[in-house]
Amino acid sequence: MDEATWTDTLSFxxxxxxxxxxxxxxxxxxxxxxxxxxxxxxxxLDKGLASSQLEIAKLMRVAPSxxxxxxxxxxxxxxxxxxxxxxxxRRQILSLTRKGHRLLADCTAxxxxxxxxxxxxxxxxxxxxxxxxxxxxxxxYGLPVSAxxxxxxxxx
Numbered sequence: 438m439d440e441a442t443w444t445d446t447l448s449f450x451x452x453x454x455x456x457x458x459x460x461x462x463x464x465x466x467x468x469x470x471x472x473x474x475x476x477x478x479x480x481x482l483d484k485g486l487a488s489s490q491l492e493i494a495k496l497m498r499v500a501p502s503x504x505x506x507x508x509x510x511x512x513x514x515x516x517x518x519x520x521x522x523x524x525x526x527r528r529q530i531l532s533l534t535r536k537g538h539r540l541l542a543d544c545t546a547x548x549x550x551x552x553x554x555x556x557x558x559x560x561x562x563x564x565x566x567x568x569x570x571x572x573x574x575x576x577x578y579g580l581p582v583s584a585x586x587x588x589x590x591x592x593x
Contacts, residue, residue, distance in 0.1 A: 465547040
């Protein structure tokens with residue numbers, strides 16, 4: 438009989454770690470008055486992956502109403518602007534402002550600092566292996582992957 442328990446499953450371990458890390462990241466972002474999903478929206482715009490609220494919702498796998506709420510908050514902060522699509526007046530195109538680019542850079546710096554803390558006990562080869570494994574898993578679900586192979590926190 439298999440002696441494995443639920444704590445041995447990849448699903449549990451990734452889920453539990455993900456929840457803890459998401460909470461830590463959200464706490465780090467609080468100083469900027471944003472949450473991880475705000476950063477996700479900024480990242481989508483920065484990479485040019487989508488520009489309309491509906492396209493962004495599909496890409497982020499969230500309800501369009503959530504994208505509207507996120508965009509309202511970011512627009513009020515001056516991080517994004519909404520423009521009517523000249524080809525379809527019903528559609529709004531979102532774009533980053535200079536303040537939005539700075540906010541994304543600040544949030545990315547917070548994530549990198551958290552990465553360093555999380556991976557502090559890993560060797561360089563373990564960090565590379567972890568990054569590559571996460572990229573493969575993410576790609577299999579159609580999620581974004583690292584821009585650089587083996588990307589992740591730099592070894593100490």
